Amino acid sequence: MNRLLLPFLLLFNMIVLAQSKVGGTVFDEEGEPVAFANVIFKNSTEGTTTDENGNFYLESDNTYEYLEISFMGFNTQDIPLTSKVNYNMKISLSENTEQLKEVIVFGGKQSKKNNPAIDILRKIWAKKRVNGLRKFKQYQYDKYEKVEFDLNTIDSALMKRKIFRGLEFVFKDLDTSRITGKTYLPIFLNETFSKVYGDNIANVEKEDVLGNKNSGFESNQAIIAFIEDLYQDYDVYNNYLKFFDKSFTSPLSRTGIDTYNYILRDSAFIDNKWCYNITYYPRRKNELTFKGDFWVNDTTYAIKNINLEVTKSANINWVKEIYIEQDFEVVSDSVFLLKRDYMLTDFSFKKKEESKGVYGKRTTVYGDYQFDIAKPKEFYKTKSNEFDPLVLNRDSIFWQNSRLESLNKDEKGIYKLLDTLKTVPKFKSFYNIASILGSGYIEIDKWNLDIGDVYSVFGYNDAEGIRLRGGARTYFGQNDPWRLEGYVAYGFMDKKAKHGFSAKWLLDKKSRLIISGGNRRDVEQLGLSLTSTNDVLGRSIASSSVFTVGSNDRLSNINLSTFNLEIEPITNFKVRVGSSLRTISSALPDAFSLDYIDPELPTGISSEVKQFDVNTMIVYTPGKRTIGYGVERRNINDTYSTLLLNYTKGLDGFLESDFNYSKLQFSYSQPWQLGGLGRLYSTVELGKTFGEVPLSLLNVVPGNQTLFTIYNTFPNLDFYEFVTDTYASVHLEHNFNGRIFSRIPLLRKLNLREFVGLRGVWGDLSTENIALNSPTNIMLQAPNDKIYWEYSVGVGNILKFFRIDFNFRGNYLDNPDARPFSVTGEFGFHF
Template identity: 40%
Template sequence: MKNLLAFLLLLTTSYISAQITIQGKVVDEFNNPLPFVNIVLKKTNYGTTTDDDGKFFLKTQKFRGVLEVSFVGFQKQTIKVNQKTKFLNIVLKEESNELDEVVIVTKPKKRLKKEENPAYKILKEIWKRKRKNGLDLVDHYQYKKNTSIEIGLNNLDTVFLKKIFKNEYQQAIKEVKYDSDGINYYIPIFLNEQVANVYGDNKNNAVREDIEAEKSEGLGAQGFIFDRMSNTFQNIDVFKNNITLLQKPFISPLSSDGFSTYDYVLYDSIVDNNKKLYNIYFFPRRDGDLAFQGNVWVADKNFSIKKIKMKVHKSVNLNFVRGLSFEKEFEVRNDSIYIPTKNAYEGDFTFIDKNDSNKGLTIKKDITFENYVLNKAFPKSFYEQKVEKIRPDQYKKDDSYWETVQKEQSKKTYKLIESVKKKKQIKNLTGLINTVASGYVDTGAGFQIGPLWTLFANNQVEGFRTKLSFRTFVTKDDRFRLGGHIAYGFKDQKTKYGVEGRYLLSYKPRIAVGVAYQKDIEQLGSSLLNTTQLLGTSFGTAAVFNRGDNFYLSNVEKIATNFDYQIQQNLHLGINFSHAKISSASEKDFSMNYIDENGNTQSKLTDVASDIYVSFTPGRFVYGLGVERRFGKNVFPTFVLNYRKGYKGPFNGTHNYDKIQFKYNQPILLSKFGILDATFEAGKTFGEVPVALLDVVPANQSFSLVKDTFTLLNYYDFVTDEYLAGHLEHHFNGYILNRIPLLKKLNLRSLVTFRAAYGTISKENIAISRSNVNYNAPNKLYYEYSVGLENIGYGNLRFLRIDAVWRSNYTPPAGSTVAPTPKFAIRIGIKPGL
């Protein structure tokens, strides 16, 4: 009996293990799903057909076989399957599409010259016409645009799913999606959908976009990872020579300079709806170059683009990025006009490294264009009206609306998100990502603690310093935000603190106000111009390790207010008012003394001042509708003009003065050679003021790199009332090191910098000083230059940058209490980046 039971059990086990469960999707060559396709396991009775989305599910008692896929008008396809087969992406070719004269060109082992490459003639025609074809050829157009952005966790196995769903696992496994590889699972955690109507007037170069409806569901995500990734996919214009992606210039495969970056292969040609199409594949010439891999379908005669698929080559040095893919489809009308019908972007991001076995984040952005109407004109005033989203709930629609426009797949996704967002494991995982990315720990009570990296510091006045900061945070669209900190120095045994509140008074026009109070120690002169920062924060009191001694710190007790008015997107007018009591934090080592108008020596001052500023950042991508805006990872210039007025008398102010300052920052994309980040500053102070109110050339005595500061200067080495400063920093993005055989495997990136300052100080300001700071101005140009390596680390954790820095000849004047500065130094920067 025991033997019989064992034999039956063995038969049963073998029978169960011999089953095949296969899922898949069938599409045509243009990625359109094919319904009612026959799926049959040959020589068996097992078979099924695809649904409306081209998907199928087949379960058999066999453990291997040959799957036959057939559909009328398409070529039959056979595929060998076994127990390891989980998911199949099947592409069927139309029988009528095949030509007798199919041109097939394999990628040559030896690179072909342009004139010898069959693809070159076609690309030349694209270059001639790419500015002429398309919607630009009609005077007016309109269409409906549907956009969805989905964020999810990918590469999940059944063990992970069982931990999440527990008793609901059996039901959940039927609803959870597969990854694109069809092996592991994917769980959506956020979905945003938007319906908009777009109207264009080419005669006056005007575009109006009216949002009709918007809907979001999912976990509230914030921080570097989610913010950067969810906004990675802006409009990718493949017709431009350079495509800016993650602040890096990628060469477009349709660039007129493409042959210096890509190898092109004319693969074949087909006929689609009586139009001949050429299929051209493109590959990066060198691994590591900022380039794509993919293929493009080009229409004959007018040489417009029917479809393009491309992905970032796996060798490209992008941290956190395991994969990025883009797909665009166009409809050709009248042999001259092509209109976009679909954009599909997908990114796969991981935290530790790019290993295929690691869990990650998937970001999907899909845009469909429909209901085109060409050459129907509206009055000119219609196109000039801008309909802006100003409130988070402005375009919220009820369920009855979405029932009519939403696809069945989106409904399933929302239902799944509703289920998983409440799961403890998912909330903990996304919370961990947010903490690592932003530095803030969410308490779950509407406020966060952080950033964690400012917890500890060290300086000569306070000794070991600890600082605990907080902020209120419900969503990224909070209309009111309160933040602050409390700090303690173990040497001076004093408690310091600060608190700041901001409120959005009006959505349109956008008006924000803020008020702050602080009683803390500051490193004055750590930056030359700052318009909206109310609470003082400086690296001089935040660094753990510093070069030399620094007693040049100030006690600052300040009340400050800010009024910010948005004239238009990225153009702001603001007014600040502040009342600050300033004195030395270590009077025996650092004197801030000055002579007042009565000839008396004073050690303290009260600065009562107002600021009027204009800030202009054209092209900056701004999102979020709360009092604190968020900014995308795009390239844009910055112009800031500030006028400051000091008042003597009111509120016990001690000094009258005027100060005007200007700052201009311009990142410049230099194609495949990288990006140059250029900053220029200038300012002048009118009136007699003590050292606390003068402009100090920003020095940096910490061992870390700080933007727009001078590494080899001591604090207060240069004091001015009139200055010019420039900072040039060029990042090669791996262009040089990717060409060195032994180094390119390390994924390092090189950079060079040049910084310079020039300034003067008046005799009047020197005359009233009784400070032990020597008023030395850089009336001979002072400069520093460096070479460096960045992207140092392991896997995706490549936060380190190392610079070797040199300076021009500079010697402190005789009698100066400032210690000599080094002529050369190695400095380290820590910055997460892609």
């Protein structure tokens, strides 16, 4: 949600000297728009295809006199271009009766049999593993990337709005996009230069970033993370291309035959290589597909050029356009290597043509390819020093020599423009609003302090009633080596103040050696996770939920102090050793008792636990990507798996600790991208406690009495309905991303998305632990007779914001107050 808000809430200047610009609509003789018609500048390879509504826009740095419109089944039209700029063209195509008599029809579903385009596609599949970099033992090349954001669809009405009063100077120079024909104003530019090395035999690759520069937002980690996550590398030869957490079927995919229509449109010499031109467009609407064309060599069947444009009916939110263009160069007469990759994304709240939004543009240029230069294994294990200030502060001479594609006049102007804008109070106000919505914190620069987070100010529960919370953290920059953070809260029913604070210090950047500690005294809903954590600032949504199902009175008072030492000796392999001292008691003892037998007390019963633990945790997250090198880093992807092994030892007697026990826990979480079928989330958890412990230290199967959909919980279980000291659980949730609904005519236009879930848990509770906790006033039961299970079906993307899940209980229906059915929901911004 936070990343989606940022591109829409910033502002800015640009000129591209295109010599030919055309735009308009293609119709048939009945006045109906012609979708996917071919539009090219005559006697060139520069062209595009019309969208689902017959609209097109095209521009070129060259000057052309004619525009050629073709569509099989219709007569080709040559349209004279009377000026360099020709907009709002209305072009009518007439049917070609000779072609119709030969039953050569283009426009609907194309035959898969005797189709020369598909024959060529099969040869591309056969050759793709021996094309490009794969043909060499080793490779290395230079990589230059620039990412730009622009405010688009600028018109006179927008410029005159009060919101831009005092900022008129930013509109001095405007130009139109060569892809969409809309006016735009640049607001952000980031440049990166790196060298990439790879070894196909050892299957290793590394990228050394030698320079990085951006236009004034280098301290805003949220913006940088958004860009990194948005523009990840992709290979058009793969079956699926991932953008915005969704898998689009590649037109070069082996499943493309069932997804696209293919037409062999033309053939020509390109860079002295004879190539075929194939047009493609989707067979069905509302699926994650492209339209466009590609040129492919007639002997190597390597791609020379490809254009991909996401269809407007694709089930994706907040994105109106995605356009990709890749050019390949010929090396050694037969090897085709990627030379330039261009991607344009039009972010907008609405998909209407006239709606305003933000362009995101990435251009990546590759050069100086070298091959079969072997490097020792140690070379790939070492990385460039990303902490070196020289990387972030390269001079103009470095960039002049490193840019594989020069900045144009207006890209150079972005740096100067933003330096000016930073001095304008109104712009600073706009930026601050965007930052608050994106991060949840109010920045106070003169104090190097952030106030927040603003999303946790209000809460309610049965113990505290209405609850207000305020907090702050130190913030000098995204790479701070240390950070202090804390909050205070007050409950108006119990009339008690609460607090939490933490301190972190990065002792060594290379090994990421971090020392941390803190204290929290608060009211909490424990038992929402089988795998325990020692977060002194965290708070579950169940502890502050305004609306709940049934009585939400099983809350605990917790006083937690922690001290931890953490190290990451290998990338994504983290080891943490720490200790905790906690005191736990019931926040509502009349309704929820944590009493247990204590022979040392005169009454023989204790209602409070004081426990000191030492803990060792190992976390491995292969594939995880982060940015920043300070004490706190930001993740920029969510495609990685997480393996966690946790060992906890409770020490009796130390600091008046009550119990001696051991606890071993393991969890494995993995997202699975199942091609065009969507994404499956899976989690497996195992654990066992050795020794006798009270209820507050046992493993509670996580129920969910809130109205919110919370992954890894059981929405039809009440809090503390099942309690275990030995457990095994599994959670599965699949998001079909609208693949089913897109095939139902009445639901297709709603762009709804389907969810299904299945979860189960088995657990046991020893007779010794049952006896120890016999004074409690709640029933202690473990799902040991049979596996407790639930399933759910859900509908997401309702009005683009909402998701509703219908949850069904599979068994243990005879438990007191068992809930056989529940409805939960979720609100958020999702692509």
